[in-house]
Every structure is written in C-alpha cells, then in structure tokens.
Amino acid sequence: MYGLVNQAIRGLVESRFGEQPWQQIRVKAGLENDVFLSMESYDDAITYNLVGAASEILELAPEEVLHAFGQYWVLEVAKKNYAELMKAAGSTIPEFLANLDQLHSRVLAIFPELQPPSFRTVLIEPGKIRLYYYSEREGLEPFVLGLVAGLGVFLKLPVAVRLEASKGGGRSHAEFLVTYSEKAMDEASANEPRSTC
Ligand code: HEM
Incomplete structure (x- = not known):
C-alpha cells in the first residue's frame, strides 16, 4: 500500500499512545527507520506487520487496531x-457508500499504482443497506467497520455497521449490514426528551 497508509498508522499510534510505543512497534515490525514516502507504493506485508506489531505492543486485538485505524483514516487523514x-x-x-468506487477512481489520479477496494450497495429497506466489499487483500473487514463508523461521525449521521459474512471459504467478497438515519445527530439529540431537574 502507499506510504500514506503506513504513515497514518504511525500517526494513529503516536497521537493516541506516544512516540515510545511507536518505536517499539516499528522495531517489532522489522523496520529500520520510520520514513514512509506517502507517494511511494510499499509491499502490503509492511502494513500487515505494523498492524500485527501494534496489536502485540498495545495489547489490543488486531481487529481493534484495524477498527481504530479505519476511524482515524476517515476523521484525521481523509x-x-x-x-x-x-x-x-x-x-x-x-450516497457516500454508493460513491466509494468513484472516490477511489479519483484517488487513482493521485496514486496511479493504487489497488483500491470496490463496494456495491443494495437498499434492503429505508435505513438499511447491504454493503458488499471486494478486495484483493485479506482480513481488512474490521478496517471497513471502523471506516463506516468514522463516516457516520464525519457526516454527523447515526450509523451502525455489522459484519455479516467475511471474505474467504469460496466467497469472493465480504458483506455488511449498515443501518443508518438521514437525520443529523444534532437534530436527533435535540428531539430527545430533556431531563428536567
Ligand atoms: C478521500 C478519502 C480517501 C482516500 C484518499 C483513500 C485512499 C486510499 C489508499 C491510498 C488506499 C491504499 C490502497 C493502496 O495503496 O493500494 C486505500 C485503501 C482502502 N480504502 Fe480508501 N481512501 C479514502 C476513503 C475511503 C473510505 C471513506 C472508505 C470506506 C468507507 C475507504 C475504503 C478503503 C479500504 C477498505 C481500503 C483497503 C484496501 C483494500 O481493501 O484492498 N477509503 N484508500
């Protein structure tokens, strides 16, 4: 993946946990230095090693690291x-989920070696979407969960996302159930009954 991604993992770790844990993670991941050129494409193994090392050093499940990284990607990087x-x-x-492929096509103009994911959405009923996620990579479903959660915060719209089926075992893609509201969080909370005291 592009250096931008590895740089963002470093940004997440340093901002939440500090410089020292990041250095421990970098060493555990087998990296001699922490220079990532954002416009250069790196072997995916580096990214996976960073997630694995972060999981060990921070004592978090790899899924938790990926989830946090998804939120950080939307809210801090993007x-x-x-x-x-x-x-x-x-x-x-x-609308946003349906435009994800177009978004990555535009990113492709900046990062020509991008190997982007692909998404398809199907409306089940108002407020419920099935999200299909296609990728050449494995194990990034928790990242998608964090990305979609981050998207809700970014758009200020309530959203819940659940993994229904992972990729693998003959399945070419993963499936998520996304439950959302088109009413802004501020509005939603403004309409909540207020407690009187
Ligand atoms: C402007 C915002 C965004 C930019 C600039 C961006 C850019 C990127 C880049 C550079 C990669 C690494 C791929 C590679 O280097 O080959 C990536 C991967 C990915 N992006 Fe985006 N992205 C953006 C927003 C999003 C959003 C909002 C989502 C989903 C809600 C998303 C889903 C993913 C996923 C799941 C991957 C992992 C790659 C894979 O599944 O194979 N991205 N993106």
Whole structure:
C-alpha cells in the first residue's frame, strides 16, 4: 500500500499512545527507520506487520487496531487532507457508500499504482443497506467497520455497521449490514426528551 497508509498508522499510534510505543512497534515490525514516502507504493506485508506489531505492543486485538485505524483514516487523514474528495462523495450514508468506487477512481489520479477496494450497495429497506466489499487483500473487514463508523461521525449521521459474512471459504467478497438515519445527530439529540431537574 502507499506510504500514506503506513504513515497514518504511525500517526494513529503516536497521537493516541506516544512516540515510545511507536518505536517499539516499528522495531517489532522489522523496520529500520520510520520514513514512509506517502507517494511511494510499499509491499502490503509492511502494513500487515505494523498492524500485527501494534496489536502485540498495545495489547489490543488486531481487529481493534484495524477498527481504530479505519476511524482515524476517515476523521484525521481523509477529512483533513482530502476534504474536497470527501465532500464530493456525498452527504448521506447511502450516497457516500454508493460513491466509494468513484472516490477511489479519483484517488487513482493521485496514486496511479493504487489497488483500491470496490463496494456495491443494495437498499434492503429505508435505513438499511447491504454493503458488499471486494478486495484483493485479506482480513481488512474490521478496517471497513471502523471506516463506516468514522463516516457516520464525519457526516454527523447515526450509523451502525455489522459484519455479516467475511471474505474467504469460496466467497469472493465480504458483506455488511449498515443501518443508518438521514437525520443529523444534532437534530436527533435535540428531539430527545430533556431531563428536567
Ligand atoms: C478521500 C478519502 C480517501 C482516500 C484518499 C483513500 C485512499 C486510499 C489508499 C491510498 C488506499 C491504499 C490502497 C493502496 O495503496 O493500494 C486505500 C485503501 C482502502 N480504502 Fe480508501 N481512501 C479514502 C476513503 C475511503 C473510505 C471513506 C472508505 C470506506 C468507507 C475507504 C475504503 C478503503 C479500504 C477498505 C481500503 C483497503 C484496501 C483494500 O481493501 O484492498 N477509503 N484508500
């Protein structure tokens, strides 16, 4: 994956846990230094090793690391550095999810060796979407869970996402159930009964 991704893992670890755990993770992952060129494509093994090392050093399950990384990617990396792309992808959960392939096609113009994921959405009923996730990579379902959760925070819209089937065992893709509301969180909480005291 592009150096940008490994750099973001470093950003997540340093901001939440500090410089020392990051150095321990880097050494455990077998990296001699922590220079990642954001525009250079690195072997996927480096990213997976960083997640594995982070899981051991931080005593978190790899799924928890990936989930946290998904949220961090949307709320810290994408929101701050790719605001225009994020804005163009939509303002509701179904619209944004349906535009993910288009978003990555635009990213491809910046990162020509990108091996992007692909998503397909099917509306089950208002407020419920089945999200199909296709990737050449393995084991990134918890990352998608974190990304979608981050998207809810980014759009200020309530969202819940559940993994229904992982890729593998003959299945070419993973499936998620996404439950959402088109009403903003502020509005939703404004309508909640207030406690009086
Ligand atoms: C402007 C915002 C975004 C940018 C710039 C971006 C860019 C990237 C980049 C550089 C990679 C690494 C792939 C590679 O190097 O070959 C990647 C992977 C990925 N992206 Fe995005 N992305 C963005 C938003 C999103 C969002 C909002 C989602 C989902 C909700 C998403 C889902 C994924 C997934 C699941 C992967 C892992 C690769 C795989 O599954 O094979 N991305 N993206």
